[in-house]
Amino acid sequence: MRRNAPLLAIAGILVAAHCAQAAGMPTVAVVKGDLLGGAGPETAELSEERYRVVCDLLEAAGIPYRETSDTLVERWGLPDVPVAILPFNRAVSDEQLRRLRAFLDRGAALIVFYPERAELARELGGRPGSISRELYAGQYHSMHRVDRSVHGMPANLVLDARIVRELTPTADGRPVYSWRSATGSASGTDAVIVSDNGALIGVPPSEEHASRLKLLLRSLVGHFAPKMWAALAPRDPRYIGPVGHHGSLADFNAALRRASGDHLEDSRSDVRQAYELLAAIPELIADGKQDEAISASRRAEELAQRAWFRSYPSATPEIRGVWASNTVHGGWDDAVLRLAEANFNLMLPYMASGAAAYYPSSVLPSAANISGDQLAEALQAGRRHGVAVHPRILGLFTMGATSQTRERLRQEGRIARCPDGHDNRWLCPSNHQNRAQIIQTALEMVGTYGAEGVQFDYLRYAWTDRCVCGTCRTRFQNDTGITVRNWPRDVIEGPHRSRWLDWRRELLTSLLRTARQRVKEVNPDAVVSAAVFINWEGHRDSFGQDWKHWVDEGLLDFVSPMTYMADMERFQNWVRKQQGWAGDNVPVAMGLGPFADIDPKVCPQGVLDQIQASRRLGSRGFVLFNYQQGLAEDYLPVLSLGATSSPAAMPPMGG
Numbered sequence: 001m002r003r004n005a006p007l008l009a010i011a012g013i014l015v016a017a018h019c020a021q022a023a024g025m026p027t028v029a030v031v032k033g034d035l036l037g038g039a040g041p042e043t044a045e046l047s048e049e050r051y052r053v054v055c056d057l058l059e060a061a062g063i064p065y066r067e068t069s070d071t072l073v074e075r076w077g078l079p080d081v082p083v084a085i086l087p088f089n090r091a092v093s094d095e096q097l098r099r100l101r102a103f104l105d106r107g108a109a110l111i112v113f114y115p116e117r118a119e120l121a122r123e124l125g126g127r128p129g130s131i132s133r134e135l136y137a138g139q140y141h142s143m144h145r146v147d148r149s150v151h152g153m154p155a156n157l158v159l160d161a162r163i164v165r166e167l168t169p170t171a172d173g174r175p176v177y178s179w180r181s182a183t184g185s186a187s188g189t190d191a192v193i194v195s196d197n198g199a200l201i202g203v204p205p206s207e208e209h210a211s212r213l214k215l216l217l218r219s220l221v222g223h224f225a226p227k228m229w230a231a232l233a234p235r236d237p238r239y240i241g242p243v244g245h246h247g248s249l250a251d252f253n254a255a256l257r258r259a260s261g262d263h264l265e266d267s268r269s270d271v272r273q274a275y276e277l278l279a280a281i282p283e284l285i286a287d288g289k290q291d292e293a294i295s296a297s298r299r300a301e302e303l304a305q306r307a308w309f310r311s312y313p314s315a316t317p318e319i320r321g322v323w324a325s326n327t328v329h330g331g332w333d334d335a336v337l338r339l340a341e342a343n344f345n346l347m348l349p350y351m352a353s354g355a356a357a358y359y360p361s362s363v364l365p366s367a368a369n370i371s372g373d374q375l376a377e378a379l380q381a382g383r384r385h386g387v388a389v390h391p392r393i394l395g396l397f398t399m400g401a402t403s404q405t406r407e408r409l410r411q412e413g414r415i416a417r418c419p420d421g422h423d424n425r426w427l428c429p430s431n432h433q434n435r436a437q438i439i440q441t442a443l444e445m446v447g448t449y450g451a452e453g454v455q456f457d458y459l460r461y462a463w464t465d466r467c468v469c470g471t472c473r474t475r476f477q478n479d480t481g482i483t484v485r486n487w488p489r490d491v492i493e494g495p496h497r498s499r500w501l502d503w504r505r506e507l508l509t510s511l512l513r514t515a516r517q518r519v520k521e522v523n524p525d526a527v528v529s530a531a532v533f534i535n536w537e538g539h540r541d542s543f544g545q546d547w548k549h550w551v552d553e554g555l556l557d558f559v560s561p562m563t564y565m566a567d568m569e570r571f572q573n574w575v576r577k578q579q580g581w582a583g584d585n586v587p588v589a590m591g592l593g594p595f596a597d598i599d600p601k602v603c604p605q606g607v608l609d610q611i612q613a614s615r616r617l618g619s620r621g622f623v624l625f626n627y628q629q630g631l632a633e634d635y636l637p638v639l640s641l642g643a644t645s646s647p648a649a650m651p652p653m654g655g
C-alpha cells in the first residue's frame with residue numbers, strides 16, 4: 001500500500017508559498033456599528049452579531065481584515081485600506097460621514113449593508129427606499145445578476161430574504177443584482193448597487209446566508225481591490241512559485257523546455273496540467289465559480305511543486321541509506337516499510353556501543369532501559385521489506401552503559417585517560433578485552449543474528465591527548481622501543497609526537513583489520529563499512545581516524561564521510577576532497593545531515609541538491625542522518641518523487 005505522503009509533503013511546502021502570496025493581499029476594514037442613535041440594547045446586540053458575521057465571512061473568503069467602529073471612525077477616520085465594510089451601522093453621525101467621505105476621496109471604497117443614512121447611500125450611487133417585508137413566501141428568493149461588470153459574481157445568489165431594504169440607483173450607480181422571486185419573476189427591486197465609490201447591499205449580513213454572501217463580498221472586495229484576486233487565485237505562471245530553484249512556474253517551464261531526458265516526462269505532464277488549470281481561472285471567476293478558481297490555482301501550485309521534485313533523476317546502482325538509533329519512530333516494520341516505499345535499500349541503526357548492547361547480547365552487558373530484541377526486529381523488518389539492515393557499532397564509545405558497568409570498566413583499567421584524568425565516555429583502545437569485545441559484537445551480529453553487514457562508527461579517539469593510560473604507555477614503549485621520560489607530555493607535544501600519532505592510528509586500524517578478517521570468515525559476503533569524520537587529513541591526527549588508509553588497505557566495503565553542512569559550496573569542496581581520498585575502489589555513500597546538530601539545517605531541497613552534487617562528484621550513494629518522523633514525513637516523500645523514484649541496486653562493494 002502506498003501512502004499519500006507525497007501530497008502531504010507538498011502541502012507543507014505550499015504553506016510557505018501561500019504565506020508569501022498573502023503578502024500582496026489587500027486588508028479591508030470592518031466598522032462595527034456602535035453608534036446606536038438612541039436605540040436600545042437589542043439593536044446593540046444585533047449590530048454586534050452582524051459585525052461578527054462579516055468578520056467571519058471575510059475569514060472564510062480568505063481576506064484579511066482590521067476591526068474598527070463608528071466611534072473610532074468618527075474620531076480618527078478609517079485606516080489606510082482600499083475597502084471598508086459597514087455591516088449594520090444604524091446611526092452614522094455627521095462627523096463620521098465627513099470621515100467616510102474623506103476615505104472615499106482617497107480613492108478607497110465603501111461596502112454598506114442595509115444602508116440607513118441617505119447621504120451615505122448617495123455617495124455610493126443609490127437611494128435607500130423603505131424597508132420591505134415580503135408579501136408572499138419567496139418574493140425575495142434570490143439575487144439575480146443583471147450586470148457582469150463585477151468580476152467573480154455568481155449569476156444567482158439564493159438568500160430567501162424575508163425583509164429587504166429597497167434600493168434605487170442614482171446617476172452614479174448601477175444595479176448589479178436585482179431580486180427575483182422563487183418562481184423566477186423580477187420583483188422590481190434592486191438588491192446590490194455599485195458605483196465607483198463602493199456598493200450598497202439591500203440585506204443585512206446574516207449567518208444563514210454566509211456561503212452566498214461570502215461570494216458576494218469576495219467579488220465586491222476584488223472589484224475595488226483587484227490585487228485580491230491575484231493573491232487569492234494567482235493565475236499568471238510568472239507569479240506561481242517559486243518552483244525549486246526557479247523564481248516562478250514560468251521560469252521552470254522555460255528550463256524544462258531547454259532540458260532533455262526521458263525522466264522529465266512526469267514533470268512536463270504536471271507543468272502542462274498546471275498551465276491548463278491556470279488558463280481556466282479567468283473563466284471560472286467570470287462564471288462566479290470563485291472557490292473553484294481558487295482551488296484550481298492551488299492545485300496548479302501543487303502540481304508545479306511536484307513537477308519540480310519529479311524533475312530529479314533516479315540513479316542506479318546506488319547506496320541509499322539512513323542512519324538510525326536503537327529504536328525508531330513508528331517501530332521497525334513501519335520505518336523499514338517507509339524506506340522501502342521510497343526505494344531506499346539500507347538502514348544502519350546503532351545496536352551497540354563498545355560497552356553496552358541494545359539487544360540481548362552474549363558479549364556485552366545490556367544498555368540501560370532496553371526492552372525486547374531490537375536487533376532481531378530490525379533485521380526481520382529489513383528481510384520482510386527488502387531493505388538491508390547493517391547494525392552499527394559505536395566502537396570506542398561507552399554510550400548506553402550503566403553506571404555500574406562504567407565503574408567496573410574503570411576498576412578494570414579499561415576506560416580511556418586524558419592527561420588530567422579518566423574520560424568515562426570512552427574506552428581505552430589498546431586494552432585487549434575492549435578490542436575483543438568490539439570484534440565479538442560484530443561476529444555476534446553477522447553470525448548469530450545473520451546481519452548482511454556491520455558498520456563501525458566512533459572508531460576514533462575523543463581527542464588528540466588520549467588515550468594516555470598505563471596500558472597505552474606500556475604498549476607504546478614496547479611497540480616502538482622508545483622510552484618516554486615525561487609521560488604523556490613527550491608524546492602529546494614533545495619529541496615523540498609523530499611516532500605517537502602513527503602508533504595510535506595503527507591501534508584503530510589494526511582493530512578494524514582484525515574485525516573485518518573475522519567477520520569475513522563468518523560470512524565472506526558480509527559488508528563491512530565505516531561512518532567517518534569529514535576531514536581525513538586533519539582528523540587522522542586529532543581523532544586518529546585514518547580512513548583513507550583503511551580504504552587503501554581494503555578494510556572497507558564502503559565508506560560514509562559525515563559531511564553535515566547546509567552550505568553547498570563548502571559541501572561540494574569537502575565531497576571533492578573525500579572522493580579524492582577514497583579513490584575509485586571503494587564506494588562512497590555520502591553522509592548527509594538533515595537532522596544533524598548543525599545550524600542552519602539542511603532542508604529537503606538542500607538534501608536533494610547534496611544528493612545530486614554527490615552523484616556528480618563520484619559518490620555511489622548517500623546515507624541520511626537520521627531516521628525520525630520528520631525524515632519520514634518531510635524528506636522521503638519528496639525524494640521518492642524523483643531522486644529515488646525507482647529502485648536502486650547496490651553498487652559493487654570495495655574491499
Ligand SMILES: [Zn+2]
Pocket residue numbers: 416417428429430431467468469470471472
Ligand atoms: Zn589506554
